Amino acid sequence: MLMKPFLEGKDLKRWRAEPRGLWLIYIPQRRVNIDDYPAIRDWLLPFKDKLEARATKQEWFELQQAQEAYSPFFQPPKIAYGHFQDQPIYSMETTGAYSNNKTYFIPNGDWDLLEVLNSKAIWFDFCSRTTAVRGGWREATAQHIEPLPMPPITDTAKTELSRLAEGASKAAQERLTLQTALKHRQSQKASREEIAALRGIIRQDREIGLFVSSGGFTPQAMAEARNGTVHIQLMDLDSFLENWMAYYDKLAEEDRALLRLRPVYFLSPN
Missing domain, CATH: 3.90.220.10 (Adenine-n6-DNA-methyltransferase Taqi, Chain A, domain 2)
Incomplete structure (x- = not known):
């Protein structure tokens, strides 16, 4: 890889x-045919002149050391x-x-x-x-x-020390997941780098990502979420409110209290 x-x-x-x-x-020296990896080749091509100007002898796409x-x-x-x-x-x-x-x-x-x-x-x-x-x-x-x-x-x-260390690491990872995935923003759109950061902590074999941004997402962020190998669901403020209203009646009372909804009635003209 x-x-x-x-x-x-x-x-x-x-x-x-x-x-x-x-x-x-x-890419170590003399290990790879770069044409077998067109996406990486095309990513590196804009830097080819600078890469060829490096000291020592290696192909333009290979690491120097x-x-x-x-x-x-x-x-x-x-x-x-x-x-x-x-x-x-x-x-x-x-x-x-x-x-x-x-x-x-x-x-x-x-x-x-x-x-x-x-x-x-x-x-x-x-x-x-x-x-x-x-x-x-x-x-x-x-x-x-x-x-x-x-x-x-x-x-x-x-055995006991290992149990404590694994528990502390798991708790720290869970906290990071919440800190990274859930951010409230009034106008700033989530960036590609933030989506990539969320992908970096997701265990591909058993997790998917959910990124909620009340300010929406940049086009680059949406492309990052769409093109990655790990599934990341993006949810802006409108989508969040739609889902909250759709599932409100199924939520526990303590969860409803976080964002209370009250029905408003209108007289029908008929």
Whole structure:
């Protein structure tokens, strides 16, 4: 697969990542006939002159330094974290995402290790080894992470720590889904990037997306929702109100209270 999900350091949070629909076109040297992938070829063609002007010898569409030796380590599961931290921001990366030089990962990381890394005890030790820079951020370089003390963990504790970490990650993901999918806006239309961000957190094998925007959607956003492999239903204010009225009588009373409807009667002229 040539398209790899891509994360930047600012996408990594505690217990979860917040992907923004970024992708890496990963084409190592002498591995691909670009004409077999016309959509990717056509996307890259406007940049062909600049790509051909790069140093070293490679085809215009190939990566200059693909670093293939490290590619297997990007496979999930792995623990990912960002370079700058103002709190523990370790999460389990399960999509096989690639990343930039402001992110790091621990290959084959276990859930119990994730729980320990996000703990207050480890954060206290980490802070004792680092100096806060502007804004209170601390740099999580290898020289600061590798010496962190890891306590011996019994099998019973390992099971419990793993359960807690998986539960925290699931709750964080569910919260992100709600934050991303449901936004109230009076006039601003939802953009293509926001639709792509929602697609990035949907599990294709068992989920579909619903994006509600009271301000509507840009043409690019509608095309993004229509052309993707994951189904995303767009709902503007008119559609939302139509559905609310259609299913109002079937809603629980506590749900009706969120947006109360009252019938209005008119005398018939006949």
